[in-house]
Amino acid sequence: MKKSFVLLLITLVSGLLFSQIGRRMTTFSPAIHGFKYPNTFQVEVVNDVRMSGFCGGMVYAALDYFNSKRPIPPQTFRPANGTPLYDYIWGRQRSSVLDNLDKWTELFVNPFGWRTNEFFNWGLQGTGGGRLQELKTEIDKGKPVPLGLFKPGNGGTGPHHQVLAIGYDGGRYKGDLGANKEDLKIFVYDPNFPNVIRTLRPRPADNIYYYEEDPNDSRCHWQTYFVNKKYNQHNPPEVTPGPKMTKDGKISELIFEIRTGGDDLRGGNDNLNLTFYFKTLPPQTIYNINRSARWIGNYTETVPVRLNTPVPLHEFSSVMLTTTFRGGIDGDNWNMDWIKVYTPDNQELLYRAGTPLKRFTGSAKNYSAPLTYNPSGDGKVTELIIEIVTGGDDLRGGNDNVNLTVLYKDGSKRVFNNLNKGAGLGGGSYAVYTVSLNKAVLVTDIKEMVMNTTFGGGLFGDNWNLDELRICARGAGYVKEIYKNKGNPLKRFTGSDQNLNLTVKTD
Numbered sequence: 001m002k003k004s005f006v007l008l009l010i011t012l013v014s015g016l017l018f019s020q021i022g023r024r025m026t027t028f029s030p031a032i033h034g035f036k037y038p039n040t041f042q043v044e045v046v047n048d049v050r051m052s053g054f055c056g057g058m059v060y061a062a063l064d065y066f067n068s069k070r071p072i073p074p075q076t077f078r079p080a081n082g083t084p085l086y087d088y089i090w091g092r093q094r095s096s097v098l099d100n101l102d103k104w105t106e107l108f109v110n111p112f113g114w115r116t117n118e119f120f121n122w123g124l125q126g127t128g129g130g131r132l133q134e135l136k137t138e139i140d141k142g143k144p145v146p147l148g149l150f151k152p153g154n155g156g157t158g159p160h161h162q163v164l165a166i167g168y169d170g171g172r173y174k175g176d177l178g179a180n181k182e183d184l185k186i187f188v189y190d191p192n193f194p195n196v197i198r199t200l201r202p203r204p205a206d207n208i209y210y211y212e213e214d215p216n217d218s219r220c221h222w223q224t225y226f227v228n229k230k231y232n233q234h235n236p237p238e239v240t241p242g243p244k245m246t247k248d249g250k251i252s253e254l255i256f257e258i259r260t261g262g263d264d265l266r267g268g269n270d271n272l273n274l275t276f277y278f279k280t281l282p283p284q285t286i287y288n289i290n291r292s293a294r295w296i297g298n299y300t301e302t303v304p305v306r307l308n309t310p311v312p313l314h315e316f317s318s319v320m321l322t323t324t325f326r327g328g329i330d331g332d333n334w335n336m337d338w339i340k341v342y343t344p345d346n347q348e349l350l351y352r353a354g355t356p357l358k359r360f361t362g363s364a365k366n367y368s369a370p371l372t373y374n375p376s377g378d379g380k381v382t383e384l385i386i387e388i389v390t391g392g393d394d395l396r397g398g399n400d401n402v403n404l405t406v407l408y409k410d411g412s413k414r415v416f417n418n419l420n421k422g423a424g425l426g427g428g429s430y431a432v433y434t435v436s437l438n439k440a441v442l443v444t445d446i447k448e449m450v451m452n453t454t455f456g457g458g459l460f461g462d463n464w465n466l467d468e469l470r471i472c473a474r475g476a477g478y479v480k481e482i483y484k485n486k487g488n489p490l491k492r493f494t495g496s497d498q499n500l501n502l503t504v505k506t507d
Helices: 002-017 053-065 084-098 101-108 115-122 131-140
Strands: 021-026 040-048 047-050 145-148 160-169 185-189 198-203 208-211 224-227 251-260 272-278 284-286 299-311 315-323 333-342 346-359 366-370 380-390 404-410 412-416 429-441 446-453 464-475 477-492 498-501
Touching: 021 131, 053 084, 053 145, 053 160, 053 251, 084 101, 101 145, 101 224, 115 224, 131 145, 131 160, 131 224, 272 299, 284 299, 315 346, 346 380, 366 412, 380 404, 380 477, 404 429, 412 429, 446 464, 446 477, 464 498, 477 498
Parallel strands: none
Antiparallel strands: 021 160, 040 047, 145 160, 145 224, 160 185, 185 198, 198 208, 251 299, 251 333, 272 284, 272 315, 315 366, 333 346, 346 429, 380 429, 380 464, 404 412, 404 446, 446 498, 464 477
16 A cells, blocks of 8 residues: 555656646747847957857847836847947847856867767756756746857857747657657747747757758757856846937938948048038038947948938938048058948938949048939939859959840840959959949830850859849839849859849839
């Protein structure tokens, strides 16, 4: 009788310990409480050594806003270097890494992969201090909790990642390292995927965790995760966007999107000013829009620019960019590859691009461009903006160049020879060109386009891998994407295969 009672007690306790773990969600919603832009931050920690992504900083900062019961900044573009929000996220990024150096270091100790299965199972262990138990404890309190995701392979160098766990669903799994492990779902806010919930799941056959939404994307495969219990709430900055328009219909703020090319803007004493010119109103100058911060090369910064005095949109005439470079042997130079200007409600006033569009030096400090507003418009376009990403085989340049031909439905054409102006396009590089059509046309008037190279062929002829191509047509107050495609490569140009026909999107 006594033995039967003990067996019954053991059975009951085991059932309590290893019953199905159920489902629980916190009130954190990525669409409401997460940042509205993807994690595309880059920073040079030392010269020419660049770190990509502030995932931990965005997770910490979003959680700070959530726990402070304050709305997250509503802007849809990544904050520029030197702005309060950028500085805050970057500071929280450093904290998120330093807080967990012991956790990251522990996962590097895996000689010959002997501990791979052990690390993987930590994320499935629902008792005895396992990661799943730690996660469940926090979520059951209604508290979102940061997770560190450890990437397998590459000698442990990653890239590793950080996300915010906001819920879980165990399905049939009991947290006992037994059957139905693959049922487990961990719901997360991932800064790389704004506004949506991602679902982290185990794949026991491969000892990885993956996203249910992209199961075969190896960039989103991790060996294990740890629960960050060292997060401490900080007080995030209040970021108040400017109104789209004042009560009397005037514009008080414009958004400037500026791409730096191969030569950076130094910052410090070498900065960028703007002067707006209007049709009937006096000019307005805004000083130091980069806030004395450095703008690194081959990177885009997006800056809201508040006018000194609001003006009607139809008053805008042009803008002049002026640098404060001193010149001389130690003076700064800066390559600007593109500039885009638009209102907070996405009415585009300017888009110009080149490689570079403008090289600023101590003796060439100014660049002017019209600000065009045409709300009714006639739908006609007058220029093309061509974006090119080169793959693993470069375009040599010199005599080996790329052309674009635009064929109109009326039988005429416009040929743009030597888009790259004889310059080489290195493997992995990005280039953008703005070209003018020979007449104003509707997009539907364009029959097709052909890209071709001038390669001579033979033993010493050039080959070129084109990985991505995007072409936009622009008119006054009107921009339309008419071609976009990519591949690995999209097209390999050789001496015997020099043409790529491009079908124009007209819908």
